[in-house]
Amino acid sequence: PISLSTAVLRDQAGRPLGAVETFRDLSALEQLRREIKHQYTFEDIIGKSEAFQKIFALLPDVAASESTVLIEGPSGSGKELIARAIHNLSPRRKRPYVVVNCGTLPPNLFESELFGYKKGAFTDAKQDKPGLITKAEGGTIFLDEIGDLPPETQVKLLRLLQEREYHPLGNVEPKHADVRVVAATNRDLSKMVSQGGFRDDLYFRLAVVRMTIPPLARRREDIPLLIEHFIRRFNAKKGKRIEGVTPAVMEILMRHPLPGNARELENIIEYCFVLCHNGLIDVKHLPEDLTEEGSVM
Numbered sequence: 001p002i003s004l005s006t007a008v009l010r011d012q013a014g015r016p017l018g019a020v021e022t023f024r025d026l027s028a029l030e031q032l033r034r035e036i037k038h039q040y041t042f043e044d045i046i047g048k049s050e051a052f053q054k055i056f057a058l059l060p061d062v063a064a065s066e067s068t069v070l071i072e073g074p075s076g077s078g079k080e081l082i083a084r085a086i087h088n089l090s091p092r093r094k095r096p097y098v099v100v101n102c103g104t105l106p107p108n109l110f111e112s113e114l115f116g117y118k119k120g121a122f123t124d125a126k127q128d129k130p131g132l133i134t135k136a137e138g139g140t141i142f143l144d145e146i147g148d149l150p151p152e153t154q155v156k157l158l159r160l161l162q163e164r165e166y167h168p169l170g171n172v173e174p175k176h177a178d179v180r181v182v183a184a185t186n187r188d189l190s191k192m193v194s195q196g197g198f199r200d201d202l203y204f205r206l207a208v209v210r211m212t213i214p215p216l217a218r219r220r221e222d223i224p225l226l227i228e229h230f231i232r233r234f235n236a237k238k239g240k241r242i243e244g245v246t247p248a249v250m251e252i253l254m255r256h257p258l259p260g261n262a263r264e265l266e267n268i269i270e271y272c273f274v275l276c277h278n279g280l281i282d283v284k285h286l287p288e289d290l291t292e293e294g295s296v297m
Contacts, residue, residue: 116128
């Protein structure tokens with residue numbers, strides 16, 4: 001890597017006499033940039049905050065184990081990236097990785113989707129259907145938003161964790177399951193346990209290893225790194241050459257509460273890419289609610 005500067009030499013009348021080109025070797029600077037980037041990046045996770053440095057230190061050992069993991073943190077904070085990293089670094093990385101969103105399916109369908117069913121188990125069961133646990137055999141199953149798990153399914157998930165077996169609907173004999181369970185939640189499960197909304201025995205089975213991600217507002221030193229990461233991603237995706245953001249934009253984003261965490265920040269940068277065509281993202285490219293908020297501040 002080099003930097004190149006050029007200048008035209010002119011006489012007093014403005015006529016060109018020649019040109020000067022200056023080349024500067026940036027190898028050492030580029031190597032330093034790569035080392036810093038590597039220090040604050042793990043898999044697809046980016047962060048220099050103390051919280052993320054602790055997570056980076058834990059991940060290899062957690063991934064190498066077979067322990068159940070509970071990832072806690074607000075929506076949009078990166079829980080799914082950590083779950084994926086645990087699988088990618090584990091001995092199961094060549095086996096399936098199956099994601100289950102516990103909050104998207106109604107309770108009456110959730111059990112059949114998770115555990116599967118046998119032909120004739122209910123009226124519309126025309127043939128056997130393997131559940132998501134079967135599809136994850138040998139690999140990892142990621143239970144996202146585990147706090148939304150229906151109470152009746154909590155009991156059966158507990159059996160899976162304790163006995164490593166489960167019953168598909170309509171099946172008399174239990175099936176053995178060779179899966180690793182990683183769960184995530186944006187809710188306070190310990191509080192739900194005390195209020196009777198979540199089984200305490202299941203909670204303790206899930207929380208063998210607990211990893212907590214604080215909201216982005218409590219780790220603002222990660223914001224510039226994430227902005228740089230999103231700009232690189234959208235440059236590659238949209239074929240643009242945006243270099244960064246102006247100091248004014250950085251100040252607004254550093255002061256914004258970002259209730260949607262990293263996902264909200266990514267959406268803001270994507271919005272800016274719609275309006276900005278080259279150079280730096282400026283205040284005029286930000287969503288109006290952010291500029292109004294900045295003017296109030």
